[in-house]
Amino acid sequence: MMEKMIFGRYIPGDSFVHKLDPRSKLIFVFVFIAIVFIANNAVTYALLLAFTLITVLLSRIRLYFLINGLKPILFLMLFTFLLHIFFTQEGDLLWKWQFIEIYEEGLRQGIFISIRFLVLVFITSILTLTTSPISITDGMEVLLNPFKRFKLPVHELALMMSISLRFIPTLMDETDKILKAQMARGSDISSGTIKERIKAVVPLLIPLFVSAFKRAEDLAVAMEVRGYRGGEGRTRYRQLKWDWRDTIIMVVALVLAIILWLLRS
Amino acid sequence: MDIQLQQVGYAYAKGTPFEKRALFDVDLHISTGSYHAIIGHTGSGKSTLLQHLNALLKPSEGSLRIGDLTIVAGKKVKNIRPIRQQIGIVFQFPEHQLFDETVLKDIMFGPLNFGVPVEEAERRARVLVEQLGLPSEVLEKSPFDLSGGQMRRVAIAGVLAMEPSVLVLDEPTAGLDPRGRQEIMELFHKLHVEKGLTTILVTHSMEDAARYADHVAIMHEGTCVINGHPQDIFADEERLAKYRLEAPRVVRFQRKIEALIGRPLAKLCLTEEDLAIEIGHVIREERGNL
Numbered sequence: 081m082m083e084k085m086i087f088g089r090y091i092p093g094d095s096f097v098h099k100l101d102p103r104s105k106l107i108f109v110f111v112f113i114a115i116v117f118i119a120n121n122a123v124t125y126a127l128l129l130a131f132t133l134i135t136v137l138l139s140r141i142r143l144y145f146l147i148n149g150l151k152p153i154l155f156l157m158l159f160t161f162l163l164h165i166f167f168t169q170e171g172d173l174l175w176k177w178q179f180i181e182i183y184e185e186g187l188r189q190g191i192f193i194s195i196r197f198l199v200l201v202f203i204t205s206i207l208t209l210t211t212s213p214i215s216i217t218d219g220m221e222v223l224l225n226p227f228k229r230f231k232l233p234v235h236e237l238a239l240m241m242s243i244s245l246r247f248i249p250t251l252m253d254e255t256d257k258i259l260k261a262q263m264a265r266g267s268d269i270s271s272g273t274i275k276e277r278i279k280a281v282v283p284l285l286i287p288l289f290v291s292a293f294k295r296a297e298d299l300a301v302a303m304e305v306r307g308y309r310g311g312e313g314r315t316r317y318r319q320l321k322w323d324w325r326d327t328i329i330m331v332v333a334l335v336l337a338i339i340l341w342l343l344r345s
Numbered sequence: 346m347d348i349q350l351q352q353v354g355y356a357y358a359k360g361t362p363f364e365k366r367a368l369f370d371v372d373l374h375i376s377t378g379s380y381h382a383i384i385g386h387t388g389s390g391k392s393t394l395l396q397h398l399n400a401l402l403k404p405s406e407g408s409l410r411i412g413d414l415t416i417v418a419g420k421k422v423k424n425i426r427p428i429r430q431q432i433g434i435v436f437q438f439p440e441h442q443l444f445d446e447t448v449l450k451d452i453m454f455g456p457l458n459f460g461v462p463v464e465e466a467e468r469r470a471r472v473l474v475e476q477l478g479l480p481s482e483v484l485e486k487s488p489f490d491l492s493g494g495q496m497r498r499v500a501i502a503g504v505l506a507m508e509p510s511v512l513v514l515d516e517p518t519a520g521l522d523p524r525g526r527q528e529i530m531e532l533f534h535k536l537h538v539e540k541g542l543t544t545i546l547v548t549h550s551m552e553d554a555a556r557y558a559d560h561v562a563i564m565h566e567g568t569c570v571i572n573g574h575p576q577d578i579f580a581d582e583e584r585l586a587k588y589r590l591e592a593p594r595v596v597r598f599q600r601k602i603e604a605l606i607g608r609p610l611a612k613l614c615l616t617e618e619d620l621a622i623e624i625g626h627v628i629r630e631e632r633g634n635l
Contacts, residue, residue, distance in 0.1 A: 089363075254441075260401045261442035264434040265503065266426070266458030283454065286444035290489065 090212045096325065097139035097210045102219030104326035109207050111333045116196055118340040125195050127343065131336060132199045139206050149205055150198070157197045164190035213245035218318060235311025243299070251292065258287045346412040346431055346511050346543060348375040348398060354406030354418075355393055367393040369406070371569045373562060380537055380544045382554035382575070385564030386589045391547045392437070394564065395513050398545065399432040400425045430459045433509030435517045439500035443488040448474070448499050451488050455507040466506065473502040478528060494525050501529070505536070511543040512536070518553075530557065551593040555579055555615040563588055580613050595620050602627075 092098075097105075119125050136143055150157075164186050171184030208216070221238035228234050259269070262283045269280045354369040368390045375381050385391050396402040397409060400416060408417040412431065416422050433455075436442070445451035452470040457463070474484060477498040483491060488499055501517065514533065518526040534557050537544045548554055554561055554575065561578045563571040565588045571578060579585070582592045582600075591597070595617055603609050606627065614620035 257436070258442055260396065261434075261436050261439065263401060264399060264429060264432075264436070265442070265455040265507065266429055267454070268426075268458075283442075283444045287441055290444075291441060 089209060091141060091209050092212075093140055093210065095138060095140040095210070097135065097206060099325060100210075100329065101320055101322050101326045102211050102215040103223055103320060104322065104329055105207055105211055106216070106219045106223060108329050108333050109203060111337065112203050113200060115333075115337045115340055116199060118337065118344055119192075119196075121343070121345045124340050124343050125192055127336075127340065128199050129195055132202050135206060136202060139210050141206065141209055146202055146205055146209075150201055153197070153201060157194055160197070161190040161194050164193055214242060214318070215320075217242040217245070218316070218320060222320060235314070239311075247292075247295070250295075251288070254291055255284070255288060258284055347377055347410070348373075348412075348511070348543075349410040350374075350397070350407070351409065352407035353394075353397060353404045353409055355397070355402060356405050357393075359405060366567060368397075368404075368567050371407070373569055373572060375543060375545060375560075377543055378541050379560055380534075380558045381546065381560045381562060382558035383545065383547045383562050383564060384549070384551065384554050384590060387549075389564040390567040391564050392515060394569075395434065395515055395545065395547055398511075398513050399429050399434060401434075426459075430507055431509055432511040432513060433504040433507050434513040435501055435504050435515060437515045437519060438497075439504070439517070440488075440493065440496035442503075443496060443500055446487060447485055448488050448491070449484040451499060452503045452506050455503055459507060461507075469506045469508070470502065473505055474499075476532065477502055494521055497521060497525075498529070509542075511545070513545045513547075515547045516549065517546075518550075533557075551579070551591065552595070555593040555595065563590065575615055576613055579615065599623075606631075 116128060119128050136146065165182055166180070166186070168186035168189050169181070169183050170186070171188070173181060174184055174187060175182040211219075217238045220241065221234055224232065224234045224237070262280075263269075267280050267283055269277055269284070271277075272280070350371050350373040353371040353373075355367050357363070357365045357367055371390075371394060373394075383391050383394065393402065397404060398411070400411070400414075400422060403416055403422065404418045406418050408415060410416075411428050414422070414424065414428055443451050445454060449467065449470050452473065453463070453466040456466040456469060461469075470484065471481065474481060479495060479498055479502075483495065483499070488496060491499065497517075504512075512533065517533070518529050521529065530553055533544060533546075536542055537557075544557075546553065546558060558575055561571075561573065561575045562569050563578070563585075570588060571584070579592050579596050582596075585592055592600075593615065595614060599610060599614055599620055602624065610623045610627065612619075612623070614623055
């Protein structure tokens with residue numbers, strides 16, 4: 081089950097998107113998330129969709145793999161879609177069956193919201209799939225640097241983030257191991273009443289917490305003995321490099337925003 | 346309980362870019378009451394293989410028969426629970442699975458899950474704690490207050506308390522001190538003999554495999570390459586080296602003695618005791634010759 085999760089996974093490659101600097105990618109994703117909300121008619125949504133598909137092609141990540149990763153939020157998408165369809169009562173009445181009425185505007189809104197979801201999930205997934213967690217944190221740290229002036233512990237936040245990202249797969253493996261060990265002892269999470277299932281989670285969670293705390297302590301000790309003293313005066317081994325590609329996608333983001341603004345109704 | 350694997354294969358993360366083939370074409374027959382050792386270099390698929398033995402993983406190719414239950418790749422399996430009770434698995438570092446408030450409750454977790462009455466489960470826990478050489482006071486303690494070695498024993502007791510007829514051991518003594526290792530291995534051997542258990546030991550220790558097992562299977566790069574009697578397997582050091590394994594210490598010592606006296610001993614000894622007796626014979630013969 082957990083092998084299928086794509087969140088936080090990184091697929092190495094050397095496509096255009098892979099080669100981008102993490103800073104430009106992060107800025108682009110933030111800008112993109114904002115400009116998605118500019119779109120409000122068929123043309124603008126089609127443009128967003130087309131743009132996203134081109135990005136997918138450029139990243140050379142197999143589409144079906146992205147769709148697979150969409151599954152966990154499929155329920156949410158469907159739910160908002162249905163909500164719009166049934167509760168928006170504007171435009172022409174398209175279809176009526178007993179008390180269920182579907183209006184044109186509802187259908188439109190439902191489709192638009194679904195596209196918005198799809199586009200956001202794809203773009204953010206591409207960010208994490210083509211950028212190693214380490215580069216993302218590096219990029220974040222540099223981008224947030226100006227906020228140091230306001231006493232924001234930027235280095236510590238970046239460190240926390242890279243540690244948590246680093247331990248996601250480890251904890252997943254650990255969960256899998258403990259789950260199997262308890263299953264071998266007859267515990268059963270996947271069947272029974274809800275009460276039974278909740279009870280079956282305890283033998284999984286307690287060992288998981290115990291080992292997570294132990295790991296945290298070990299890591300703290302390991303950092304301490306190697307003389308870690310926080311970010312002050314620390315130089316970096318991985319240098320970030322901004323090149324023409326990064327400038328290009330900044331321009332692309334700007335152009336996309338302008339076109340969307342012009343085409344919106 | 347007979348276990349038969351036919352052409353079993355398994356791939357992790359099937360259908361994703363991370364797909365990894367961990368097992369292929371594994372044929373193995375484990376007959377009731379035997380003591381099988383599965384040896385192999387790190388990453389040879391030993392642990393993946395053993396998770397098939399109680400259907401924690403289902404083969405993606407081939408089929409496997411556990412007692413009366415047949416599992417065929419790609420088909421749904423019903424009624425796994427009785428199998429889980431029959432086959433107890435002691436995983437690597439089993440102390441990581443401890444969770445309950447007291448040692449007693451933790452040991453009773455398995456049997457209670459399989460519907461054993463509370464009194465019976467408690468009786469088993471008390472007997473096992475004694476068998477594993479733990480003081481009976483630990484029963485009321487939290488498992489997290491024990492030492493590493495004690496935690497290991499409690500976790501093992503938790504598996505034995507289900508009274509399985511097949512015991513699968515995944516490096517049960519890794520990280521223990523030499524004395525603890527020996528005590529635990531001896532206990533497993535005692536149970537194997539007294540209760541007629543079928544025992545499957547996954548191990549890095551050639552010494553343990555040579556001393557206890559009556560069958561040895563070598564795993565190499567995801568498949569079972571050799572399956573036979575320890576006498577034959579450990580006699581062929583060249584073949585072992587091919588799979589990045591080496592003969593047990595006692596065998597290597599015997600080879601040195603043979604080089605020294607210039608002739609082979611009467612048989613290949615797999616335990617220190619046997620070798621001592623053989624050397625005794627040789628010394629007696631040499632004296633007779635004088």
